[in-house]
Amino acid sequence: MPVLIPKEIADDEILVHYIFDRNFKNKIISIEKLVSKDIFLPNKGGVSLQRNFYCKESKCKEFAKGVAIGKVYIGFIVFRKSHFEKVKQNYILNERKEFEADIFSTPLDEHFQYLPKEMEVYLDTPGNPAHADLIYENPALKENESPNTAIRSFSRKLSKDCKLIIDSSPLSDSFDDDEFKKVV
Template identity: 85%
Template structure:
């Protein structure tokens, strides 16, 4: 399909983050062993997501398996942007009033480089047009803590009510599990 992808991420959009074996304590793949404090740590500036409204589950799996070099693809963690906004507001009100973070549309070209912000993208654009990044503009550090300490605290809270989807057949190229919209 040839649908435009808006730059603004809607409040009800489903965001998808890839999960690998390294996201679990001792690589034991159970929900209880998910290391929630590390799920939303930034890598090269942001935390990568797929926008599920513009990237179906099977395409998300293709991308996840493509990024699995040196790690083992397990599944996804999914949530709506509204959940992120609620957790962020609670965090600002109750813990770190200086905290700033947001999720931005950051489409990638066929070389997985960021497209210019003004570029128009469509669901069938080459590369990864439905890519987004969570960017911590100000993790609101306290005393002598490191940015990762502050971000881990937020990650724990954000991941709390997200839905973990462990792929029942991670080796397969097709995605045959629950639709993301049915769990969030």
């Protein structure tokens, strides 16, 4: 029986963002060289994520390697939606009261186009049914500030306690590590 993927993203869901060599200062792969302010910058409208409950690690890796044109796949940065919500609330309370961002289920078809929002999506729906986007609806700009400045500040805070997973076998097709399960 097909498994329906809910449109609502649960607080305990693990969200996965791909990491490439360009995410590290001077392309030196170490946690200390991770450019945290740029990790969650939007690309073409949103920050692409995978919903790990509905996309196993090896499938996440397959998608990451598929979009790695012109860059080198390194691994993932993972977090729970509850972590995102906590960071967002602290950011609103302490820094930018008008800030608005959320994570939406945005399943993709085989051509990486968004499926209609009203469509029911199942685990076996062709394409990337477990795709999600972090959307900055209002980065709450301060006077004479660019959107990226505001978003970089939030990105730095969000990435601070996320789990960076550097793939020990980036050339293989499978991901045989249990690091995703260790996300608090």
